[in-house]
Amino acid sequence: MRLRIFVLAGIILASPAAFSAVHNKPESSSAERDIHSLPLKPAELYRLKAKVRKALRNSLGIEAPVFITALHDLDGVTWVEIPVSEGSVRLRLDPNADADLMDAVFIVQPSIVATEQAEYFQEVLAKLHAPGKILALGQVKSQGDSVRRMQLWVQQGADESARTMLQLERRGRAWSLVPYRYNEAAFRELAGQVATQAALDLTTSFEQPWNRLGALEVTLKSNQLQPKTFDFVSYDDSPIGFDIQNEKQLSLPPLVSDNVPYVTINPTTGAIRAELFN
Incomplete structure (x- = not known):
């Protein structure tokens, strides 16, 4: 049924x-x-x-x-x-x-990236000879044309050093890899996903059953995230700091207990990371 x-x-x-x-x-x-x-x-x-x-x-x-x-x-x-x-x-x-x-x-356990989306883009990357696991994705807002653009944070090796930001572009039915260009809307989408993963990783350090309850809290709160409401943080206001010359940083609502996620991106390379501060 x-x-x-x-x-x-x-x-x-x-x-x-x-x-x-x-x-x-x-x-x-x-x-x-x-x-x-x-x-x-x-x-x-x-x-x-x-x-x-x-x-x-x-x-x-x-x-x-x-x-x-x-x-x-x-x-x-x-x-x-x-x-x-x-x-x-x-x-x-x-x-x-x-x-x-x-x-x-x-x-x-729900996936951070919708299962169908992740599988679809992993197939696209494989066909483009750039295989990898999709960790997060964000859509570049339309620039007034019919071209669809996606930014993918991808794991292409065994450790974190193998993570990279890829940008895809579709004209007609064909996707192609193009040089990465920073886009704020895409960054906001990506930020929510990498912050969710960081919060879930934190819950694995909790004792039972708080690890499982923490994972439930993260899952439910991440469903309520609104990327447009994330705040850019100035260097002086950031409790964890960032490279003011080369990076931008967003703060998000807490996803587990009082741990506030801060997501930082290098707009030139697309390298992105999430850190939690309590």
């Missing part, structure tokens, strides 16, 4: 009609054998949705609507399943508190 979905506040919400379809879908994976779907009446569903929203606000500081796709029992522990962007996550609420999260386990 195909789900109908709506996008609201950066979180994918399934329609009420889809709830019963997902809720009653049998678990087929061997890893899911100990998970049992639990019945949920409409009134109980309404109260549970309100409790999940409150838990997200209390535990992660996130105000967002949710839609519950399933309720599971795993070894006597109740988990609430909700969709998040391209993925889905199971939440464990604290049974001894009004509304607090105890844990969060992604069933499918």
